[in-house]
Amino acid sequence: MAEPPAPPAFPGLSPDERRLVEALRARDEDAFMELIDRYQASLVRVAMMYVGSHAVAEDVVAETWLGVLRGIDGFQGRSSLRTWIYRILTNTAKTRAQRERRSISFASLGDGDDGPAVDPDRFLPPGDPAAGAWASPPRGWDGLPEATLLSAETRSVIDAAIEQLPPTQREVIRLRDVEGFSSAEVRALLALSETNQRVLLHRARSKVRAALERYLSEDTA
Amino acid sequence: MSVHIAPIACRDLVELVTDYLEGALPPEQHARFENHIAGCDGCTTYLEQMRETIRLTGTLSEQQISPAARAALLHAFRGWASG
Numbered sequence: 001m002a003e004p005p006a007p008p009a010f011p012g013l014s015p016d017e018r019r020l021v022e023a024l025r026a027r028d029e030d031a032f033m034e035l036i037d038r039y040q041a042s043l044v045r046v047a048m049m050y051v052g053s054h055a056v057a058e059d060v061v062a063e064t065w066l067g068v069l070r071g072i073d074g075f076q077g078r079s080s081l082r083t084w085i086y087r088i089l090t091n092t093a094k095t096r097a098q099r100e101r102r103s104i105s106f107a108s109l110g111d112g113d114d115g116p117a118v119d120p121d122r123f124l125p126p127g128d129p130a131a132g133a134w135a136s137p138p139r140g141w142d143g144l145p146e147a148t149l150l151s152a153e154t155r156s157v158i159d160a161a162i163e164q165l166p167p168t169q170r171e172v173i174r175l176r177d178v179e180g181f182s183s184a185e186v187r188a189l190l191a192l193s194e195t196n197q198r199v200l201l202h203r204a205r206s207k208v209r210a211a212l213e214r215y216l217s218e219d220t221a
Numbered sequence: 222m223s224v225h226i227a228p229i230a231c232r233d234l235v236e237l238v239t240d241y242l243e244g245a246l247p248p249e250q251h252a253r254f255e256n257h258i259a260g261c262d263g264c265t266t267y268l269e270q271m272r273e274t275i276r277l278t279g280t281l282s283e284q285q286i287s288p289a290a291r292a293a294l295l296h297a298f299r300g301w302a303s304g
Contacts, residue, residue, distance in 0.1 A: 027302040029295070036294050040286040058290060065294055069301045116236065118267075123232040132230025137263030138270055149277060158278055177278040183243065194245075202239035209274040 010077030017081040024072045036065070039082070042179050043089050049171055050093035051100065060096050064089040083185055090189060114166065117206035141216055154215065161211035165204050172197060173204035229257045234264050238271050 010018050023031030043064060047057035067088045075084060122136045141149065148154065162170055162178075171190055175181045181189070187197050229237070234257055240246050241254050258264055 029298060029302070032298045033291070033295065036291060037286065040290065040294070042282065045282070062294065062297065066297060066301070069298065116232075117238070118232070118235045120232070123230075132232040134231045134261075134263035137231075138266045140266045141270060141273055149273070150280060154277065155281060158274075159281060162278075173278065177275050178281045180279065180282070198239055198243055198245060201243075202236070205239060205271060205274055205278075206235070208278060209270055212274055212277070213270065 012079065013077050013081060018077075021072065021075060021077070021081060024069070032069075035068075035085075039085060043085070046086065046089060046174065046179065047093045049167075049174060050090070050097045056096065056100070057093075060093045061089065063096075064092050067092060079188070080185075083188060086185075086189055114203060117202065118210070138213060139217065144216060148216075154212070157211055157215045158208055161208045162204070165207060168192075169200045169204040169207075172200040173208065176201055177205070229253050231257075231261065231264055234258075234261075235267055238268060241268075242271065242275075 010021060013021065020031050020035060024035075040061065043061045044054070044057050047060040047064075048054065051057050051060055064085070068085055071084075071088070075081075079087070122134065124130050124133050124135045126132075162173055165173065168190070172186055172192070175186045175189065176183070183194070183197055186192065187194060190197070192200070234254065237246060237250070237254055241251065246254060258268060
């Protein structure tokens with residue numbers, strides 16, 4: 001068969017997303033369920049960053065899907081389908097959070113700069129000939145069994161550490177490292193500059209690492 | 222003491238790890254970073270721990286959708302498709 005000419009619509013979409021958009025417009029149930037299976041769990045987790053409870057988050061996601069269905073016929077494909085869905089989600093969740101009067105400081109600059117990645121006491125003090133070098137270096141985790149690293153308890157340590165982060169750091173690390181978004185997608189969703197996104201990610205990851213180190217060293221001690 | 226490029230202290234290197242992993246360090250800084258890592262066990266371990274932290278954080282996404290939520294969404298879809 002001859003290769004068909006590239007369709008003019010949705011130049012920014014991957015062939016896979018184009019197929020899904022066209023199928024949804026044709027009211028294809030399987031395409032919708034495919035999207036559900038792909039994104040539902042992730043959407044609920046992201047919604048949880050904005051609203052207080054799992055039940056409300058599921059509600060927000062259900063509303064998001066309705067928004068997707070209502071909007072799909074007019075979807076222009078200027079962003080990827082995935083980014084578009086998450087944008088509907090974050091807008092819906094923010095509106096809902098405001099209604100619940102949970103005020104969250106989105107992309108506040110203040111929470112990008114809150115202390116060093118590692119406790120300064122772990123390094124040799126100024127005045128020492130080797131000032132700034134490790135006094136108490138981290139101990140590797142490669143001796144730990146994979147079962148320990150992947151245990152439910154380890155995961156709950158990570159989850160708890162993320163929950164304690166300032167709001168924007170939490171959003172960035174969840175989107176980047178849990179949901180697997182690219183830096184460009186996160187910047188678009190949260191309206192962050194490249195540098196700011198990276199600083200927030202750095203703060204967040206550093207704190208999660210520190211929490212893991214504390215927890216895992218109990219095991220190795 | 223030396224006119225060579227100033228080395229990075231461990232305390233400063235840990236602040237560059239994300240920029241390094243994101244490929245955002247300028248070439249000269251990138252070279253200094255790798256130079257330091259090559260000769261420093263503590264920072265090598267630290268970098269490995271950051272990579273491991275990212276990998277383990279990624280496992281939080283392993284979660285299934287409940288059959289009830291799936292059924293409710295299917296119902297909503299049918300309402301929309303027939304409307």
